[in-house]
Amino acid sequence: PKNAPNVIIFLLDDVGFAQVGSFGGLIETPNIDMLAANGLRYNNFHTTALCSPSRATLMAGRNPHMIGLGSHALTAMGFPGYNAIVPSSAKSVANYLEDAGYVNYALGKWDHTPLYEVSQIGPFDRWPSHEGFAHGYNFMAADVHQFIPVMWDDHSPEPYRKTEHLDKDLADRAINWITGHKSLDKELPFMMLWASGSMHSPHHAPDDYIAKYKGRFDMGWDKARELILAKQIELGIAPANTKLSGRIKEIPAWDSLNADEKKMYARQMEVFAAQMDHVDYQIGRVIETLKRIGEYDNTLIIVTSDNGASGEGGLTGTFNETYVLNGMQTPFDANMRNYDNWGQWDSYPHYHAGWAMAGNTPFTYFKQSEHRGGQQDALVIHWPNGIEAKGEIRNQYHHISDIAPTIMKAAGIERPDEYHGIKQQPFTGIPMNYSFDNADAPNAKKRQYYEMFGNRAIWEDGWKAVTLHAHRMPWDINVRGNFEDDVWELYHVAEDFSESMDLAEEYPEKLEELIKLFEEEAWANQVYPLYDDMLSRLNGVNYVLFGDQKEFTYYAPGAVRIAEKASVPVKGRSHKIETTIDLKGDEEGVIVSCGGMTGGYTMYIKGGKLHFDYNFLDGLHYHLTSQKLPVGKTDLKFDFILDRTVIDGTLKPWAGTGAIYVNGEKVDEGYFEAMHISTYSLAETFDVGMDTGTQVDPDYAGDPFIFTGTIDRVKVTLTD
Numbered sequence: 001p002k003n004a005p006n007v008i009i010f011l012l013d014d015v016g017f018a019q020v021g022s023f024g025g026l027i028e029t030p031n032i033d034m035l036a037a038n039g040l041r042y043n044n045f046h047t048t049a050l051c052s053p054s055r056a057t058l059m060a061g062r063n064p065h066m067i068g069l070g071s072h073a074l075t076a077m078g079f080p081g082y083n084a085i086v087p088s089s090a091k092s093v094a095n096y097l098e099d100a101g102y103v104n105y106a107l108g109k110w111d112h113t114p115l116y117e118v119s120q121i122g123p124f125d126r127w128p129s130h131e132g133f134a135h136g137y138n139f140m141a142a143d144v145h146q147f148i149p150v151m152w153d154d155h156s157p158e159p160y161r162k163t164e165h166l167d168k169d170l171a172d173r174a175i176n177w178i179t180g181h182k183s184l185d186k187e188l189p190f191m192m193l194w195a196s197g198s199m200h201s202p203h204h205a206p207d208d209y210i211a212k213y214k215g216r217f218d219m220g221w222d223k224a225r226e227l228i229l230a231k232q233i234e235l236g237i238a239p240a241n242t243k244l245s246g247r248i249k250e251i252p253a254w255d256s257l258n259a260d261e262k263k264m265y266a267r268q269m270e271v272f273a274a275q276m277d278h279v280d281y282q283i284g285r286v287i288e289t290l291k292r293i294g295e296y297d298n299t300l301i302i303v304t305s306d307n308g309a310s311g312e313g314g315l316t317g318t319f320n321e322t323y324v325l326n327g328m329q330t331p332f333d334a335n336m337r338n339y340d341n342w343g344q345w346d347s348y349p350h351y352h353a354g355w356a357m358a359g360n361t362p363f364t365y366f367k368q369s370e371h372r373g374g375q376q377d378a379l380v381i382h383w384p385n386g387i388e389a390k391g392e393i394r395n396q397y398h399h400i401s402d403i404a405p406t407i408m409k410a411a412g413i414e415r416p417d418e419y420h421g422i423k424q425q426p427f428t429g430i431p432m433n434y435s436f437d438n439a440d441a442p443n444a445k446k447r448q449y450y451e452m453f454g455n456r457a458i459w460e461d462g463w464k465a466v467t468l469h470a471h472r473m474p475w476d477i478n479v480r481g482n483f484e485d486d487v488w489e490l491y492h493v494a495e496d497f498s499e500s501m502d503l504a505e506e507y508p509e510k511l512e513e514l515i516k517l518f519e520e521e522a523w524a525n526q527v528y529p530l531y532d533d534m535l536s537r538l539n540g541v542n543y544v545l546f547g548d549q550k551e552f553t554y555y556a557p558g559a560v561r562i563a564e565k566a567s568v569p570v571k572g573r574s575h576k577i578e579t580t581i582d583l584k585g586d587e588e589g590v591i592v593s594c595g596g597m598t599g600g601y602t603m604y605i606k607g608g609k610l611h612f613d614y615n616f617l618d619g620l621h622y623h624l625t626s627q628k629l630p631v632g633k634t635d636l637k638f639d640f641i642l643d644r645t646v647i648d649g650t651l652k653p654w655a656g657t658g659a660i661y662v663n664g665e666k667v668d669e670g671y672f673e674a675m676h677i678s679t680y681s682l683a684e685t686f687d688v689g690m691d692t693g694t695q696v697d698p699d700y701a702g703d704p705f706i707f708t709g710t711i712d713r714v715k716v717t718l719t720d
């Protein structure tokens with residue numbers, strides 16, 4: 001379409017409502033603030049409370065359960081609302097724009113494709129390429145190591161590399177694509193999804209940025225909340241009468257902490273702030289480029305986050321987020337041992353939930369909850385050619401499903417009834433464009449339901465009913481409960497911005513009416529059935545691909561960069577790993593590995609000996625070593641027998657006996673007392689002949705340790 005705007009969505013990850021400077025945050029974000037000063041800020045904008053569903057909803061403009069993404073792709077299950085299979089009847093705004101002539105680019109986090117579909121053989125239906133993007137440079141998983149990123153360049157795995165910081169690379173790539181695109185055709189519009197892994201765990205930042213924030217959070221999270229709310233009121237982001245929501249009982253008062261705790265937790269927030277400052281700088285580089293080539297005024301720029309600040313770091317924070325994924329909390333001492341390297345390449349950190357509480361000021365709870373702390377986010381819209389207002393605040397109620405229809409309207413494109421022969425569902429989102437130049441326009445949105453892991457809410461006309469299922473906190477995936485026992489709260493959010501005054505007792509009829517409305521919306525949007533066993537959902541995904549398959553053969557050299565969830569499911573299973581190598585005597589390197597520094601297993605040859613290493617958490621390694629290996633054709637085997645006597649129905653780590661064999665003879669054996677019940681890593685992969693990304697065993701860390709001899713195949717057999 002003639003004069004149609006370019007579109008860039010800067011989608012941040014796990015950034016809370018109160019973490020952007022122009023929304024009252026204590027972190028310096030001058031570039032986002034500049035867009036805010038020259039555009040609009042929305043202070044009544046909502047997401048789904050989680051990564052995958054928000055991302056899918058953003059692209060599709062339909063409610064998450066209607067497109068199979070009621071929860072995360074990692075916790076997919078067979079029901080239509082939760083299968084992580086976006087139907088062909090709900091194509092994305094990028095598909096529609098592409099058909100209208102746009103060329104589109106996807107950068108960074110994708111995370112709404114089931115990981116068992118993330119490999120060289122696809123299927124690619126749920127990749128950026130089939131969602132309307134001509135080019136993608138992405139990590140498909142929920143997070144990424146910012147210094148050693150595991151990336152896909154369109155459909156090919158990018159070779160192993162280290163980098164200064166992935167956000168810098170994403171800005172470089174954006175600048176290349178934009179300048180190339182406009183050199184070839186100045187009139188041709190583009191849409192770009194620029195989705196940083198920041199600020200999801202791992203919190204990784206350049207050293208000079210970390211140094212800049214030294215001491216800035218010594219005031220602690222309670223004081224920080226007061227400072228933030230005062231700033232929000234001054235800026236007009238929060239109404240003047242806003243009450244600070246109460247500190248939830250799980251979070252300790254900052255003043256009650258000892259000196260070591262204060263020191264550790266302040267450091268955690270310094271690193272977080274450093275990374276946020278740095279991602280803002282990289283966004284600024286892309287904006288500078290738009291200005292330089294004269295595209296700034298005619299680019300619709302949207303900046304937001306996919307959910308509220310994350311409390312998944314729990315009550316000590318963590319130097320290794322894999323603890324949470326396996327249902328465990330991180331010991332404080334283990335964090336203290338990582339104080340100095342917090343934020344550097346050999347940490348995989350997440351801050352204390354107290355800082356997430358501050359990041360969600362003035363709201364309560366966190367990412368995953370349907371209270372505002374989980375699902376209200378900062379939103380900036382900037383478009384000089386389309387919006388006259390500058391620096392104003394909009395308080396119309398909106399939802400992340402409204403972004404796609406807004407882009408369509410800005411581009412002057414109607415949603416097609418059919419896409420390539422398939423009838424399209426209507427958008428459930430509504431365009432926000434009516435509010436661009438009309439601060440007083442009444443809410444165009446009338447109601448919105450929410451559901452996440454059993455947390456439920458409904459908003460209608462300024463009132464909201466909400467329940468936190470089983471009172472489960474986001475750092476604990478072991479809690480289950482009866483849905484009937486959940487207690488609903490009632491808020492008049494039009495008057496009570498921070499959801500501080502529960503009116504459930506005062507207006508029981510209003511509450512009943514809203515709960516009934518939730519039921520209606522839930523049935524209409526595929527929300528049922530509700531199922532809250534997170535661990536069984538996480539583990540079930542391991543078997544989608546393989547069912548009862550027992551034998552897996554991986555051929556060198558192509559069996560690399562296979563997502564953990566797409567590789568042989570050995571967790572909690574007796575299994576053996578076998579190969580035969582014609583040894584010359586001087587070869588070394590990895591035969592097979594899965595995972596990396598946060599956890600996993602590896603079988604390798606070093607110093608003429610066979611090694612097997614199982615990396616549990618906090619530097620706990622089970623290590624087996626052979627004597628000097630012979631030369632000539634040699635059979636190498638790792639054999640693991642799961643110890644069924646210690647399985648007692650509770651969610652504690654697996655255990656069992658591991659042994660290595662050379663030419664059929666047992667050469668070392670050990671008891672592995674604690675093994676992952678769910679996940680080694682979100683980002684790492686299974687590799688034959690190397691250990692790409694980060695390394696399982698510190699003995700060869702910092703290098704993929706490519707095998708120098710010749711591997712034919714590695715065979716893995718489940719033997720139980």
Ligand SMILES: [Ca+2]
Nearest residue numbers: 013014051306
């Ligand atoms: Ca997120």
Ligand SMILES: [Ca+2]
Nearest residue numbers: 595596692694
């Ligand atoms: Ca690895």
